[in-house]
Amino acid sequence: MSATAGAVWGRAEQQDFRSRVRGTLLGVAVADALGAPVDGLTLEEIRQAHGPQGLTDLAFGHGRRGAITHHTQLTLFSVDGLIRAQVRRDTGAWHPPTDLHRAYLRWAATQRDWGPDERRKEDGWLAREEWLYARRSPARACLLGLGDDTMGTLDAPKNPGDQGPEAAVRSAPFGLLVGWEPQLVLQLAAECAAQTHGHPTAYLAAGAYAVILHALARGESPDAGVQRALALLAPRPGQQQVADALQHALGAVRQGMPTPDRIEELAGDGTAAGALAVAVYCTVVGEDVRHALCLAVNQGGPSGAAGALTGGLLGALxxxxxxxxxxxxxxxxxxxxxxxADDFAMEMTQGAALHGPTGSAPGWLERYPRA
Structure with a gap:
């Protein structure tokens, strides 16, 4: 797979990339749906509700099986924001964190409005999807961070005490920027995480997660991705908790068969670092995707987030x-x-044929307006 921004993609490379993009988005979503019904329950409560093996299949949540939560909603808006950033680059305006912030504000509107406003053509097609106008247990930090138009930055982050995993989950699409250098992927994910989760543990976990997924999307191993993330984290202030969690996850891989107790130990107190450790561990030790996702969600912490993080890694891999x-x-x-997913893959591999100095496809700009 090409790792160069301006490289020509062959047909096989495009097909492989599209499969990994689809896998990432669907992996986040299906694992989010799996873990959501047991989110916040203790392991004992999960077993009481679903049997001694815990949760092994989709369960009812939000009125149906397979319902997604705000984790998936925000991940989809991350993709939308990244496409819009590429389109806006034609205008000379190139600041992806701003485009992502605008995308997240469009998500915030879905949490307070009854439905899409068809008059707002500048919102693009995703914000007009009626099924997304549903409150699915949104994290308080997300609602507060996106409660006004002021964008949080690394120098002035929103919710500076929040260490939750929500920002890391929505960072999966940043790892799909396979033409970017890993350090830029980490920086973008961290800057966008700080818009709602301002503690270094939260935004650096988001950056590390994006770097690991980036390696998997480029055909590398989970271990290679973790080692790269650790190297990029090393000079960053406040990185120790995330680095320790990743090291703990790799160490746990060598300690025999996975058990729920080991998952609980890795998850710790439910911070972004713990959820990331669970995701890395389950990605490596899972016998297959289904087994890995069930491992990730059968624990007393943020099951939905841990599952979604795991699903993103497995889908990219x-x-x-x-x-x-x-x-x-x-x-x-x-x-x-x-x-x-297919729009993202097309933009990243064939964007020059969709918009640029020599002309643009009107249908594409209607879907992803420059405004």
Whole structure:
């Protein structure tokens, strides 16, 4: 796969990349749907509700099986923001964190409005998807961070005490910027995480997660991705908790068969660092995708976030066809996710044919306005 921003993509490379993009988005979503019904329950409560093996299949949540939460909603808007950033680059305006912030504000509107405003053509097509106008347990930090138009930055972050994993989950699409250098991927993910989660543990976990997924999307191993993330984290203030969590995850891989107790130990007190450790561990030790996702969600911490982080890594590593088809068949919003994934893949591999100095496809600019 090409790792150069201006490289020409062959057909096989494009198909492989599209499969990894689809896998990432669907992996986040299906694991989010798996973990959401047990989010916040203790392991004992999960077993009481679902049997001695814990949760092994999709369960009812938000009125149906396969319902996604704000983790997936925000991940989709991350993709939308990245496409819009590429389109806006034609105008000479190139500051992706601003475009991502605008995308997240469009998500925030879905949490307070009854439905899309068809008059706002500048919102693009994703913000007009009616099924996204549903409150699905949004984290307080997300609502507060996006409660006004002021954008949090690394120098002046929103919610500077929040160490939650939500910003890391929505960072999966940054790892799909395979033409970018890893350090730039980390920087973008951290800057965008600081818009809602201002503690270094939260925004550096988001950056590390994006770097690991970036390696997987480029065909590298999980271990190579973790080692690169550790090297890039090393000079950053406040990185120790995230680095320790990643080291702990790698160490746990060598300690025999995975157990729920080991998952609980890695998860710790439910911070972004703990959820990231669970995701890395389960990605490496899972017998298959289904087993890995069930490992990730059967624990007393943020099951939905840990599952979604794991699903993103596995989707980037293996592509969409490795995901459990019976779960995908019930996944809420799957048609939207597939369209968005394919649009992202097309923009990143063939964007010059869609818009640029010599002309633009009107339909593309209607879907992803420059405004």
């Amino acid at each position: 293996h592509g969409e066809t490795a995901l459990p088809p019976a779960w995908l068949a019930e996944l809420e919003g799957r048609p939207t996710m597939l369209v968005l």
